[in-house]
Amino acid sequence: MKLRHFITTQDYSRAEIDALLEQAARFKHAPTGKQLVGKSIALLFFNPSMRTRTSFELGAFQLGGHAVVLSPGKDAWPIEFELGKVMDAEAEEHIVEVAQVLSRYVDLIAVRAFPKLQNWALDRQDRLIKAFAHHATVPIINMETITHPCQELAHALVMKEHLGQLEKKKYVLTWTYHPRPLNTAVANSALLMATRMGMDVTLLCPTPEYVLDPRYMELGRLNAKRHGGSLTVSHHIEETYRGAHMVYAKSWGALPYCGRWEQEKPVRDSYKHFMVDKAKMALTEHARFSHCLPLRRNVKASDAVMDAAYCIAIDEAENRIPVQKAVMGMLTGRI
Numbered sequence: 001m002k003l004r005h006f007i008t009t010q011d012y013s014r015a016e017i018d019a020l021l022e023q024a025a026r027f028k029h030a031p032t033g034k035q036l037v038g039k040s041i042a043l044l045f046f047n048p049s050m051r052t053r054t055s056f057e058l059g060a061f062q063l064g065g066h067a068v069v070l071s072p073g074k075d076a077w078p079i080e081f082e083l084g085k086v087m088d089a090e091a092e093e094h095i096v097e098v099a100q101v102l103s104r105y106v107d108l109i110a111v112r113a114f115p116k117l118q119n120w121a122l123d124r125q126d127r128l129i130k131a132f133a134h135h136a137t138v139p140i141i142n143m144e145t146i147t148h149p150c151q152e153l154a155h156a157l158v159m160k161e162h163l164g165q166l167e168k169k170k171y172v173l174t175w176t177y178h179p180r181p182l183n184t185a186v187a188n189s190a191l192l193m194a195t196r197m198g199m200d201v202t203l204l205c206p207t208p209e210y211v212l213d214p215r216y217m218e219l220g221r222l223n224a225k226r227h228g229g230s231l232t233v234s235h236h237i238e239e240t241y242r243g244a245h246m247v248y249a250k251s252w253g254a255l256p257y258c259g260r261w262e263q264e265k266p267v268r269d270s271y272k273h274f275m276v277d278k279a280k281m282a283l284t285e286h287a288r289f290s291h292c293l294p295l296r297r298n299v300k301a302s303d304a305v306m307d308a309a310y311c312i313a314i315d316e317a318e319n320r321i322p323v324q325k326a327v328m329g330m331l332t333g334r335i
Contacts, residue, residue, distance in 0.1 A: 005133050005140040006327050007126075009149045009189075010219060014196060014227065020326045021157050023335055027322035035325075035334040036065030040106040043069045043143070044076075046113040046128070051293060052143050052150070055320035056110060063325055068106065081131050099135035107332055109136055112143035114183045120258040124213060139331040148185045151292050152193040153323035158316040159197070159246060162288050167198035167228055169245040170285070175205040176300040177272045181253025181261060186292045188216040190248050191231070195223035200230045204240045206271040208233075209254040237274065241283040249276050249291050249300055276301040281310065288312050 009017060027033075043056055053069060060067040070076040073090075079098055080091035087094065102109050111132055115123030126146050133140045142149050159166055171194045173187060191212060194201045201220065205211060211233055220231045234240045241247070257264035275298070281289060289305055290313045297303055305311060329335030 003137070003139060004331065005142075006149060006331060007129060007133060007140060007142045007145075008147050009152050009192060009196070017153075017156070017196065020153060020323065020330060021160065023326040023329065024153065024157055024319065024322040027325045028319075031322075032062050034064045035329045036060055036063035036332065039065045039108070039328075039332050039334070041065065041067050041108040041110060041141075041328065042102050042106045043067055043110045044112065045069065045071050045143075046073070046111070047144075049112055049143070051317055051320055052112060056143070056324055059321045059325040059328065062321070063329065065328070081128055095131045096135050099132050100137070103137040106138065108139050108141060108328060110141035110143045111145070113145050114185070115146055117181060117183065117253055118259040120213075120255050123258070124215070141327060141331070144183075144185050146183070146185050146188065147192070148189045148292070150320065150324055150327065151186055152189040153327070154316050154319035155190060155248070155290065155292075156193050156197060157319045157323060158290065158312050159288070161315065162312055163245060169199050170243050171199040171201045171246045171248070172240055172244045172284075172287075173201060173203050173248050173250070174240070174274065174276065175210050175271075176249045176251045176274050176276060177268065178251035178296065178300065181257070181264060181268070182251050184212055184216075184252040184255070187212055187250045187252050190250065191216055191220045192223065194246075194248075195220040195229055195231055196227060198224075198227035198229040199246070201232070202240050202244075203231070203233045204237065204274075205233070205235065206274060207235060207254075207267075209256050209267070210252070212252075213255060237280065238283060241280050244284040244287045247276060247281065247284060247287050247289045249289070249295075251300060272299075275299065276305050278302065278304045278308075281305060281308070286310070290316050293317055 057067045077092040080094045113128045224231045
């Protein structure tokens with residue numbers, strides 16, 4: 001049987017996604033269990049984490065499993081990923097050995113590794129997590145690279161909880177200001193999941209330079225066609241917010257400026273008014289608002305929005321535990 005990983009939700013059918021969400025909902029009602037007794041997971045963090053680390057550790061614990069947290073280059077040896085490399089620099093061991101050794105120790109390996117945002121042609125290949133998947137003999141879970149599939153599931157679950165039927169609901173994925181360029185992973189994933197759910201999705205961003213990678217735009221269009229929704233791009237704030245049922249905010253770097261931050265900065269700085277505020281939310285059809293967190297208040301969204309009853313960001317963060325339990329259980333064959 002071919003080894004199955006959880007690197008992108010696009011590798012899973014809509015029926016499989018729905019099954020994971022249904023299992024996650026059951027875990028919310030019965031948080032503890034024995035589905036992972038005798039099982040272990042290595043959590044490798046190449047980047048900082050609060051919600052992802054906490055939710056995976058607690059999720060494994062609550063189902064009887066054990067999580068080992070590693071930070072290569074800090075509390076674990078730095079790793080080389082390039083094949084054929086003469087390892088005379090910082091890296092002490094190679095991915096070939098790391099993946100194989102961890103596969104002998106644990107039942108699952110989860111990886112968080114953001115792109116460097118210096119060369120998007122290279123970053124978009126997602127080589128680091130694919131190297132783990134190639135050399136490991138246990139399932140690999142994506143804890144965020146150029147997509148964030150676990151966040152996708154938590155987002156889908158919270159929308160179902162608050163909006164019910166998602167098909168044909170108007171979904172606004174809006175760019176927001178941040179003082180530096182961020183990874184496009186959550187935006188890519190939000191686009192993929194909302195279109196998989198058959199929603200009418202609008203990507204709202206300042207200029208065409210901020211449209212997401214063509215790969216994800218094309219996947220979004222294919223998802224929408226298959227599931228009865230739509231995908232459009234808009235640069236008009238008020239027009240886009242009108243009639244929305246769901247507003248999801250995220251900041252990301254303009255890909256044409258990747259590696260040229262000093263050139264993007266003055267462009268980005270002129271669009272601080274994309275912040276989500278009460279006036280924009282008042283244009284919607286009593287929409288819910290969410291964000292993956294962390295969020296800079298009064299930069300990405302105002303205090304009034306974050307503290308409003310329609311803000312479901314905390315509910316979404318809570319859902320990280322049950323959806324990750326569902327993923328771990330599925331990959332270990334216990335669910």
